[in-house]
Amino acid sequence: MSQQTLAEKAGVSRQTINAIEKGDYNPTLNLCIDICKALGKTLDEIFWEGD
Amino acid sequence: MKGTKKERNYVDVFSDYGLDERQRSASSNIGFRCFRELYIVTLIITILWYAADCFVDAEIPVVVVVGSYFAAAIVCYCVYAVRAAKAGVINGITAFSFSTLNLASAVFTAFIALVFGLSAAGVLSISDKTTDAVVIAVFSAMLSTENFVLFFCGRKNKKVLDDQNKEEDE
Numbered sequence: 355m356s357q358q359t360l361a362e363k364a365g366v367s368r369q370t371i372n373a374i375e376k377g378d379y380n381p382t383l384n385l386c387i388d389i390c391k392a393l394g395k396t397l398d399e400i401f402w403e404g405d
Numbered sequence: 406m407k408g409t410k411k412e413r414n415y416v417d418v419f420s421d422y423g424l425d426e427r428q429r430s431a432s433s434n435i436g437f438r439c440f441r442e443l444y445i446v447t448l449i450i451t452i453l454w455y456a457a458d459c460f461v462d463a464e465i466p467v468v469v470v471v472g473s474y475f476a477a478a479i480v481c482y483c484v485y486a487v488r489a490a491k492a493g494v495i496n497g498i499t500a501f502s503f504s505t506l507n508l509a510s511a512v513f514t515a516f517i518a519l520v521f522g523l524s525a526a527g528v529l530s531i532s533d534k535t536t537d538a539v540v541i542a543v544f545s546a547m548l549s550t551e552n553f554v555l556f557f558c559g560r561k562n563k564k565v566l567d568d569q570n571k572e573e574d575e
Contacts, residue, residue: 370426
């Protein structure tokens with residue numbers, strides 16, 4: 355899925371998705387949930403850092 | 406796209422219309438920094454301008470303009486302090502310094518500031534600088550009022566934080 359598509363599904367701008375991926379912005383919990391719903395994944399699968 | 410956007414007929418550079426959470430947060434941070442810088446610059450310029458006016462014996466309209474800018478800076482500072490106190494977001498160090506005085510100390514501090522200002526105004530009025538005397542009296546009254554406002558803001562901030570902690574403990 356492209357950044358643009360994910361941004362549209364999550365209700366934010368593409369720049370915000372890019373900033374999240376680069377680590378320049380920490381999304382709110384609500385946005386994290388919206389991103390997970392858009393990708394069909396759980397919070398752990400997307401946002402949990404590996405050990 | 407979730408939600409619906411309200412239609413607006415007019416937006417300007419300060420509007421957050423169409424911005425998402427990251428953009429709105431960045432915009433708010435920028436606005437806050439600009440407000441703080443505007444307040445500091447306005448305060449410094451008005452104080453320096455007034456000091457210069459005292460030496461050149463400026464016209465009354467000029468003094469009124471300078472006084473108005475000074476009043477606007479003080480009012481903006483007080484409005485910000487009141488709103489921040491109601492939200493409980495005055496930083497800890499500042500809130501502590503505002504609120505550690507009891508009411509008697511706050512009254513005494515404000516009274517001293519007012520007496521000093523009126524004394525200076527009295528001296529100037531004797532030397533036939535009536536306009537400057539009035540301005541000094543008004544300035545000292547504004548600073549005394551600001552002192553009171555900040556005192557109550559510190560207390561309000563503490564109360565809001567205490568109430569929030571009480572809700573969490575219940």
